[in-house]
Amino acid sequence: xxxxxxxxxxxxxxxxxxxxxxxxxxxxxxxxxxxxxxxxxxxxxxxxxxxxxxxxxxxxxxxxxxxxxxxxxxxxxxxxxxxxxx
Numbered sequence: 001x002x003x004x005x006x007x008x009x010x011x012x013x014x015x016x017x018x019x020x021x022x023x024x025x026x027x028x029x030x031x032x033x034x035x036x037x038x039x040x041x042x043x044x045x046x047x048x049x050x051x052x053x054x055x056x057x058x059x060x061x062x063x064x065x066x067x068x069x070x071x072x073x074x075x076x077x078x079x080x081x082x083x084x085x086x
Contacts, residue, residue, distance in 0.1 A: 006074040009057075010043040017061055032056040048072055 029039040034056065041047035054068035
């Protein structure tokens with residue numbers, strides 16, 4: 001999967017965290033106490049990282065929740081800029 005610049009948090013999680021730790025999305029969903037389909041939507045970039053998800057990711061992965069929200073905001077701003085350039 002090629003990453004955007006900046007990446008969607010889901011791309012980051014899939015490309016970095018899951019691969020480095022050799023775990024599946026389903027295993028991470030269990031660790032986050034969320035439905036696997038909900039996490040799948042984040043991982044494939046079709047859902048945003050919400051404040052609730054940011055808190056869960058922070059506990060499971062160890063990055064501050066603010067970093068997940070900042071990554072989501074940076075991605076959203078990048079997408080908006082791409083749309084405005086067309």
